[in-house]
Amino acid sequence: MLASRWKYAGFSLVLLFLAAVPAVANNNYLTAVFVSVLLFFILAALFDFMLGYLNIFNFGIGGFMALGAYTSALLAYHYGISPWFGLLAGGCATLLLGLFAGIITLRLRGIYVGLTTLFLAEFVLFALSNLREYTRGAAGLQVSSLPDLFGISFSRSNPLALYYVLFVICVVIYVTLHCVVNSRIGLVFKAIRDDQLGASVLGFNVVRYKLLNFTIASFFIGVVGAFYGNYIGILVPTPQEFGVARTTEILTIAYVGGRGTLWGSLLGAFALIGLQEVFSVVDQWRLVLYGAFLVFVLMVFPRGLAGGCKQLAAWITRQVQPRR
Amino acid sequence: MVDSVLRVDGIQKSFGGLRAVNDVSFSASRGELLGLIGPNGAGKTTIFNMVSGIYRTDSGQIFFDGTDITNRHPTRIARWGIARTFQVPRTFNNMTLEENIRVALLQVNIVDAEATRQACAVLDEVGLYAKRHQNASELSGGERQLLQFVRAAVTRPRLMMLDEPFAGSSPGAIDCMVERTVALSRSGVTCLVISHDIVSLPRVCERVVVLLDGAVLTQGKLEDVREDPKVIEAYLGE
Numbered sequence: 001m002l003a004s005r006w007k008y009a010g011f012s013l014v015l016l017f018l019a020a021v022p023a024v025a026n027n028n029y030l031t032a033v034f035v036s037v038l039l040f041f042i043l044a045a046l047f048d049f050m051l052g053y054l055n056i057f058n059f060g061i062g063g064f065m066a067l068g069a070y071t072s073a074l075l076a077y078h079y080g081i082s083p084w085f086g087l088l089a090g091g092c093a094t095l096l097l098g099l100f101a102g103i104i105t106l107r108l109r110g111i112y113v114g115l116t117t118l119f120l121a122e123f124v125l126f127a128l129s130n131l132r133e134y135t136r137g138a139a140g141l142q143v144s145s146l147p148d149l150f151g152i153s154f155s156r157s158n159p160l161a162l163y164y165v166l167f168v169i170c171v172v173i174y175v176t177l178h179c180v181v182n183s184r185i186g187l188v189f190k191a192i193r194d195d196q197l198g199a200s201v202l203g204f205n206v207v208r209y210k211l212l213n214f215t216i217a218s219f220f221i222g223v224v225g226a227f228y229g230n231y232i233g234i235l236v237p238t239p240q241e242f243g244v245a246r247t248t249e250i251l252t253i254a255y256v257g258g259r260g261t262l263w264g265s266l267l268g269a270f271a272l273i274g275l276q277e278v279f280s281v282v283d284q285w286r287l288v289l290y291g292a293f294l295v296f297v298l299m300v301f302p303r304g305l306a307g308g309c310k311q312l313a314a315w316i317t318r319q320v321q322p323r324r
Numbered sequence: 325m326v327d328s329v330l331r332v333d334g335i336q337k338s339f340g341g342l343r344a345v346n347d348v349s350f351s352a353s354r355g356e357l358l359g360l361i362g363p364n365g366a367g368k369t370t371i372f373n374m375v376s377g378i379y380r381t382d383s384g385q386i387f388f389d390g391t392d393i394t395n396r397h398p399t400r401i402a403r404w405g406i407a408r409t410f411q412v413p414r415t416f417n418n419m420t421l422e423e424n425i426r427v428a429l430l431q432v433n434i435v436d437a438e439a440t441r442q443a444c445a446v447l448d449e450v451g452l453y454a455k456r457h458q459n460a461s462e463l464s465g466g467e468r469q470l471l472q473f474v475r476a477a478v479t480r481p482r483l484m485m486l487d488e489p490f491a492g493s494s495p496g497a498i499d500c501m502v503e504r505t506v507a508l509s510r511s512g513v514t515c516l517v518i519s520h521d522i523v524s525l526p527r528v529c530e531r532v533v534v535l536l537d538g539a540v541l542t543q544g545k546l547e548d549v550r551e552d553p554k555v556i557e558a559y560l561g562e
Contacts, residue, residue, distance in 0.1 A: 184430055191416045191427045198414035198472075201376055202479065203402035203431045260418075 014266070015171070022163050031159045033277055035166060035231065037269045042170045042224055044253035044265035046217045049177050052260035053189045054213045056106070057114035062246035063121020064218055066237055068094045068225025070128055070135060073143040073235055078134075083146050083230050087169075090226030091219040097124070098218020099211070106210040109196075118244070128237035141235045156233055166227055173220045177262055180216065189213060193260075256297050258304025267305040271297070327353045328387070329514040330375070330483055335384030335394075337370055337538075344370045346538040347384070352483075352516060357509045359529035359546065360518045363558060366535035368518045369411060372485050375516075376408045377401040388483065402431075407481035411488040411518075413468035417461035421452055421471060424460055428475045446474050450500050466493035473501050483514045490521040502527045534558070 018038070022031045043061065050056040058064070071093040072086025081089070097120070105116040128135050135141055146154035146165065154161045180186055191199040192206050200206050229235050239245060257268025275293060279286035301308035328351040337345040345367040352358040360368045373379040375386055377398040386394045393401055416424050425443035429435070434442055447453045450470050455463065460471060473489055486505065490498045498521070505528050509515050519525045525532075526546055533543040536558045542549060549555055 184435055187419075187423060187427045188430065190419050190423070194416035194418050195414050197378070197398075198410075198416065199427075200398045201378070201402050201408055202428055202475075203399055205399050 014263075018167060019164075022160060026160070028159055031163050033273065035159065035163050037266075037273045038163075038166050038170050039224065039228060039231075040250065040253050040273060041266045041269035042173055043221065043250045044257060044268055045174060045177060045262045046220055046224070047250050048254045048257070048259060048262055048265055049181070050213060050217050051254065052262075053181055053186065053193055054210055055110075055193050056210060056214055057110065058117045058214070058217070059114040059244070059247055060101075060117035060119075060121025060124075061221060061250055062242040062244070063118075063124040064094045064097060064221045065225035065228060065246070066121075066128060066235075066242035067097055067124050068222030069143075069229030069235055069242075070141070070237075071222070072226035073141050073229045074135065076144040077141060083144050083226075084149070086230075087223050087226045090229075091223040094222025094225065095215055095219040098215045098221075101218070102211040102214040106207050106214065118247075121243075121247075125237045125239065125242055135237070138236060138238075143229045143233055143235055145233075146230050156231070162231055166231070169223060169227055173223070174262065176216075176220075181262065185209070185212070252294065256294060256304055258301075258306025258308075261304070261306040264304050264306025267309070271305060329354050329356075329389055330516070331387040332371070332375065333385045333387065335371070335374055335386060336382045337367075337374060337379060338382055344538050345374070348535070348538070348540055349384075350533045350540065350543060352514045354514055355509050355512045356531065357505065357515045357517065357529045359525055359532035360516060360535065361520075361525070361532050362535035362541070365537070367538040368535055369487055370538075371535075372408060372487055372516070372518065375401075375485065376406060402479075405480075405482035406485065407476035407479050407483070408485040409469070409472045409476050409487055409489055411491060413465065413472045415460040415463070415468045415471050415475070418459055420457050420459055421447055421463075422456040424471055424475050425478060428478050431479045442478070446478060450474055450504075451496070466497045469493050470497045470500065473504070477504065477508060481513060483516065484508055485516045487518045488520065489517065490519055490524045498524050 018034070022034045043065070047058065047061055050058050068090030072083055072090040075081040075086050075089055076083050101117055101120050105113045108116065129137050131137070132139070145156055146162070148154060152161055154165060156162070181189065188199065188204050188209055191202070192204065192209055196206055253268040253272055254265055255268075256272060257266065258264030275290060276286070279289045282289065297305065303310075331351040332349055334347050334349050335345055336343070336347055348367070348371060350358075360371065362368055370379060374381050377393070377396050377400070380395045384394070385392055388404055388406060391404070393404065416427065419427070422440065422443045425446055426439045429439045429442060444453060444456060447456050452467065452471065460468060463471060469489055469492065473486065476484060484505070489501050493501070502524060505515050505517070515528070517525070517528055519528075529546055531544065532546050532549050534541040534549055534555050541554055541558055542552055
């Protein structure tokens with residue numbers, strides 16, 4: 001009971017921090033950094049939801065994002081559909097892609113799932129590049145801003161308002177994922193992650209649970225992708241934007257943060273995005289320092305920064321408890 | 325045969341050129357404690373894997389409560405009421421002991437506070453209560469055997485298949501599993517036990533099926549089988 005009170009207190013403090021700092025600072029640069037942190041945090045948490053809770057290696061997360069972003073943008077561009085609705089439409093499109101990917105891949109294991117999702121993502125990117133008449137391909141697709149709501153402008157000239165949209169999206173996704181992993185379904189996810197055959201002979205339909213996990217994650221990746229399109233304003237289906245490089249960044253944050261925790265991704269995102277900004281002052285050495293930091297974290301905390309925090313909390317608890 | 329809970333009828337299984345199980349037939353009645361014994365490579369675990377749906381049979385049939393369950397999916401077979409353990413314990417190692425039991429209780433629709441209460445009670449009965457918040461990976465091999473045993477038992481199976489449950493276990497853990505297996509049998513659960521433990525086996529099994537090179541060498545009461553010259557030869561050589 002005490003532990004859960006501490007957890008809720010910690011969660012509330014983090015929420016307060018994330019909600020207050022950009023508003024108090026009222027600085028466009030800082031807001032942009034916080035947007036990057038939240039974007040990478042929630043994508044890494046979704047990646048962790050699949051990998052850390054069910055060992056599903058989705059190496060095509062960038063392509064899934066692209067589908068969400070383009071669905072929303074194309075609906076607005078060609079049919080004048082509100083980008084607010086586009087957020088949900090982007091999610092629905094990737095949900096369908098996730099369902100399809102799940103049906104064809106989830107009987108496979110390990111690297112084969114990763115490769116199949118990667119090929120699907122590449123297929124999406126190739127399709128977006130080559131359907132130039134419809135998507136404008138490499139010329140880039142202009143994305144409409146989110147329309148005003150309740151008298152508040154959500155145009156790209158008001159980054160603070162966009163930050164709060166992302167903040168709400170992140171809270172909704174995080175709370176949903178947290179509820180799922182702490183429910184009966186989450187218990188089965190963990191059992192399947194630990195021993196697929198063991199879960200199977202207990203009577204759990206492994207493929208069905210994997211499909212559920214994958215489609216939930218795919219839907220939210222699409223929503224985040226749709227927001228991302230609105231935030232950057234122009235979409236180009238390049239590998240740098242939506243390919244393996246993007247997946248690797250997300251994967252790195254998930255691992256540095258700590259697999260199987262969800263909240264560890266926030267630590268990972270702050271550490272990696274924050275350090276990129278800090279190291280920018282040392283110019284060409286920044287990538288060397290950045291790499292050294294990644295190696296250091298994974299050597300010292302094999303379970304990521306979240307694992308390090310848990311170790312620290314356990315040590316403090318031992319010090320505080322009276323000795324018998 | 326009317327009362328047979330499990331009936332294995334001429335099953336065969338080959339791996340490449342090796343015939344691991346060759347025309348094996350036996351049956352077990354309700355509440356019976358049946359042992360499957362034989363030297364290494366006799367095909368005991370392969371038979372377990374075929375009954376629980378992990379391996380497909382090449383030919384032959386397996387009936388459970390009169391229903392043909394041959395080559396059905398392990399999930400389906402588990403839902404029919406067949407639980408099993410493995411020679412190398414398959415516990416959920418990154419989950420606590422309590423979670424290991426709670427996840428199994430989901431199969432009998434016991435959830436939330438009641439699941440926690442029952443998980444604690446079961447762990448207390450087998451002496452693992454103090455470790456309920458530890459991950460299963462922190463247990464010894466014998467404790468993990470015990471954990472997978474109780475995890476299978478809480479699903480209220482009608483057939484319990486135990487693959488070398490006493491291997492690597494402490495005398496206390498063996499006593500505990502023997503008592504609980506006998507109790508399960510008295511409550512009407514059929515138990516199939518593979519064991520090399522010649523001391524513990526008579527405490528559990530009334531009847532045994534002896535396997536050699538994938539085929540049934542003989543079957544009958546344990547004391548009769550022990551005196552059978554073919555069995556002595558199979559175990560000790562000429």
